[in-house]
Amino acid sequence: MDGxxxxxxxxxxxxxxxxxxIVFVWMKLNQNSxxxxxxxxxxxxxxxxxxxxxxxxxxSGSKGLEGDRPENRSWxxxxxxxxxNEEVSQRIQAVLDxxxxxxxxxxxxxxxxxxxxxxVVVSEAIDSLxxxxxNSDRGDAVYEILEEKAKDKGFALRGxxxxxxxxxxxxxxxxxxxxxxxxxxDSGKDSAVRALSLIAxxxxxxxxxxxxxxxxxxxxxxxxxxxxAKIDSPEALELLQxxxxxxxxxxxxASALALSSLNRPEVNQILADAIQGNQLETGxxxxxxxxxxxxxxxxxxxxxxxVEKAEKASLLxxxxxxxxxxxxxxxxxxxxxxxxxxLSSSDPMIQKEAIRAIAGIGAxxxxxxxxxxxxxxxxxxxxxxxxSLVGYVTPTNYKELLPVIWDDDQETRRIAFMCVQQFVGExxxxxxxxxxxxxxxxxxxxxxxxLDQVLGx
Amino acid sequence: xxxxxxxxSVVLAFMAVPALAGNCPEFDAVGLxxxxxxxxxxxxxxxxxxxxxxxxxxxxSDWLMxxxxxxxxxxxEEFYTxxxxxxxxxxxxxxxxxxxxxxxxxxxxxxxILQMKPQSDINLSIVDCVMRQGESDIWSxxxxxxxxxxxxxxxxxxxxxxxxxxxxxxxxPYATPGFDEPFVLDARLLPGLSLLCxxxxxxxxxxxxxxxxxxxxxxxxxxxxxxxxxYDLKQGDAIEVVITxxxxxxxDIRYGRDNVMLRYIGIVGTYFMNxxxxx
Numbered sequence: 001m002d003g004x005x006x007x008x009x010x011x012x013x014x015x016x017x018x019x020x021x022i023v024f025v026w027m028k029l030n031q032n033s034x035x036x037x038x039x040x041x042x043x044x045x046x047x048x049x050x051x052x053x054x055x056x057x058x059x060s061g062s063k064g065l066e067g068d069r070p071e072n073r074s075w076x077x078x079x080x081x082x083x084x085n086e087e088v089s090q091r092i093q094a095v096l097d098x099x100x101x102x103x104x105x106x107x108x109x110x111x112x113x114x115x116x117x118x119x120v121v122v123s124e125a126i127d128s129l130x131x132x133x134x135n136s137d138r139g140d141a142v143y144e145i146l147e148e149k150a151k152d153k154g155f156a157l158r159g160x161x162x163x164x165x166x167x168x169x170x171x172x173x174x175x176x177x178x179x180x181x182x183x184x185x186d187s188g189k190d191s192a193v194r195a196l197s198l199i200a201x202x203x204x205x206x207x208x209x210x211x212x213x214x215x216x217x218x219x220x221x222x223x224x225x226x227x228x229a230k231i232d233s234p235e236a237l238e239l240l241q242x243x244x245x246x247x248x249x250x251x252x253x254a255s256a257l258a259l260s261s262l263n264r265p266e267v268n269q270i271l272a273d274a275i276q277g278n279q280l281e282t283g284x285x286x287x288x289x290x291x292x293x294x295x296x297x298x299x300x301x302x303x304x305x306x307v308e309k310a311e312k313a314s315l316l317x318x319x320x321x322x323x324x325x326x327x328x329x330x331x332x333x334x335x336x337x338x339x340x341x342x343l344s345s346s347d348p349m350i351q352k353e354a355i356r357a358i359a360g361i362g363a364x365x366x367x368x369x370x371x372x373x374x375x376x377x378x379x380x381x382x383x384x385x386x387x388s389l390v391g392y393v394t395p396t397n398y399k400e401l402l403p404v405i406w407d408d409d410q411e412t413r414r415i416a417f418m419c420v421q422q423f424v425g426e427x428x429x430x431x432x433x434x435x436x437x438x439x440x441x442x443x444x445x446x447x448x449x450x451l452d453q454v455l456g457x
Numbered sequence: 458x459x460x461x462x463x464x465x466s467v468v469l470a471f472m473a474v475p476a477l478a479g480n481c482p483e484f485d486a487v488g489l490x491x492x493x494x495x496x497x498x499x500x501x502x503x504x505x506x507x508x509x510x511x512x513x514x515x516x517x518s519d520w521l522m523x524x525x526x527x528x529x530x531x532x533x534e535e536f537y538t539x540x541x542x543x544x545x546x547x548x549x550x551x552x553x554x555x556x557x558x559x560x561x562x563x564x565x566x567x568x569x570i571l572q573m574k575p576q577s578d579i580n581l582s583i584v585d586c587v588m589r590q591g592e593s594d595i596w597s598x599x600x601x602x603x604x605x606x607x608x609x610x611x612x613x614x615x616x617x618x619x620x621x622x623x624x625x626x627x628x629x630p631y632a633t634p635g636f637d638e639p640f641v642l643d644a645r646l647l648p649g650l651s652l653l654c655x656x657x658x659x660x661x662x663x664x665x666x667x668x669x670x671x672x673x674x675x676x677x678x679x680x681x682x683x684x685x686x687x688y689d690l691k692q693g694d695a696i697e698v699v700i701t702x703x704x705x706x707x708x709d710i711r712y713g714r715d716n717v718m719l720r721y722i723g724i725v726g727t728y729f730m731n732x733x734x735x736x
Contacts, residue, residue, distance in 0.1 A: 130633075326655070
């Protein structure tokens with residue numbers, strides 16, 4: 001060592017290394033500074049752009065599975081060259097391009113890319129293998145490669161390999177999934193449940209049951225319940241019902257929601273029974289009010305004679321507050337139709353809660369449903385109706401409220417007046433002229449201003 | 458001294474090796490991203506620094522003017538509205554938008570191509586031009602959707618007077634295997650981080666400001682809050698954002714092509730670039 005040091009002093013070695021580093025950095029900087037000049041022509045830029053996906057010019061809609069022509073197999077050499085390309089993006093593009101050649105060669109090349117030093121390239125290779133496996137007759141070959149990678153504990157993306165293999169191999173993969181379930185860490189269980197969700201066969205129920213025993217992670221558990229609903233076998237539904245009876249609030253809500261996603265009459269009845277039997281926590285009932293099955297579950301409960309008045313009022317309050325944050329118009333309409341019969345309830349309290357719930361749901365036809373209560377003989381119901389109509393009065397329906405400005409109840413007539421005053425026009429002059437002598441001082445004083453400002457008199 | 462130089466050189470050499478799979482900020486919008494009207498300093502920095510082999514990634518992002526076939530899939534961006542034609546926007550000088558007045562319904566739709574594979578949740582940014590009914594001066598008549606003002610000044614907030622937003626993921630030419638049908642994405646509510654299905658979800662917007670909705674990055678095999686099976690999003694996939702203004706809307710609203718943007722962290726190396734564009 002001393003001899004070497006004497007012949008090649010350390011300072012010279014350092015100088016050489018420093019020089020190499022400077023040259024390397026200079027080359028990288030030079031490469032990155034090649035930002036294209038704005039003056040560069042479109043055609044030129046298209047030719048020079050490095051990672052741009054190749055134009056297929058194909059309108060076959062076959063997602064690139066046009067097959068290979070023996071005379072044109074230069075893509076194999078191109079892909080082999082890309083394996084050693086320094087640029088990650090070039091290697092990724094090569095992997096993506098292999099989707100166009102769903103044959104044995106492409107599968108073999110993609111298997112080589114699974115050994116790439118960059119995880120992102122490996123991830124793309126798994127995806128491209130999955131694509132070929134699902135869209136060609138190479139499914140078995142692809143499955144075997146991915147299964148092997150999923151078993152390999154030294155393979156960084158074995159979770160992704162497992163999930164992709166699950167789409168192709170289905171039940172064949174279950175023994176490997178089992179290994180993931182028994183993994184010490186939660187990421188293994190997370191991969192396992194997502195694979196089971198994609199397999200979604202009755203044979204998965206046992207594995208999900210084991211997984212639920214072994215994992216406390218709320219996301220894993222929620223995905224487990226959703227997978228059971230997807231499987232939709234008698235055993236899966238039984239397991240879901242078992243967890244719906246759990247004292248764990250999160251489990252209860254997640255399993256109930258998973259059941260509600262099926263939105264089938266017999267399942268909805270089970271959920272309605274659970275609500276009526278006070279088996280579900282408030283949070284779970286609120287979550288169900290947002291579910292696709294809300295119309296059916298709550299409609300059933302609200303019609304049941306065995307459900308007490310206070311219980312119905314509580315359900316209507318839940319609908320009014322918690323059903324509305326999202327949902328298609330179809331779901332809102334179903335829910336509104338479920339509540340609408342209670343507008344005719346003999347109990348004024350239930351009527352008022354139904355009015356509030358319908359206003360909260362916000363389905364099409366809300367205005368018409370609510371306006372049907374404007375002629376109620378009960379002044380408190382008329383007041384509730386007018387209050388709920390704020391936000392549903394438009395230029396096309398405000399005239400329905402004009403008679404209400406003469407209501408006996410002060411608050412009712414003033415809210416009605418507030419709602420209509422921004423829409424009144426020339427056609428309402430007669431009504432407004434009459435209101436100049438309105439017994440309510442507020443309205444009497446507002447009308448002349450309205451006539452002056454709005455009608456230009 | 459020599460040892461220190463060697464050590465420094467070795468460290469420098471390692472620092473100079475390019476990151477193999479890093480992450481970087483990226484944004485996407487309808488049309489050519491660098492020319493989006495609402496680009497700010499942050500967006501400009503993304504444009505300047507997202508370089509692919511010497512080219513600016515976002516210069517190759519115009520699938521509105523230049524739709525193309527890639528790997529057998531038709532890739533395009535779109536801005537559509539039933540609100541009518543574009544006109545001068547009173548909130549943003551030199552910008553055109555489509556106007557829907559209070560108590561009328563309309564749909565606005567943006568379809569945006571992801572140029573990178575997202576590594577993070579995606580911020581859906583919506584810039585709003587909202588004014589009180591029948592007004593045109595943003596500096597004296599700015600408004601909020603769902604606000605209802607009585608003549609005597611009292612303000613009400615009416616949920617049913619607000620627009621709804623839906624966000625759907627659409628498979629692109631290099632979609633994750635199994636991702637063959639569009640699925641509705643989830644939002645992550647702030648604060649609280651609870652999940653909400655972005656299917657006709659109520660939202661409110663204000664005058665000149667920007668709303669930020671956090672879209673959850675979907676994971677293969679998960680079930681979303683909407684009950685769909687989710688798949689990883691990839692470069693080339695499209696995100697469709699639909700804003701529906703209900704007939705009970707209490708404000709005048711305007712949106713144009715550039716009002717919606719997707720902001721996220723992308724995985725370096727996973728680029729999707731349009732062949733025909735480039736400024």
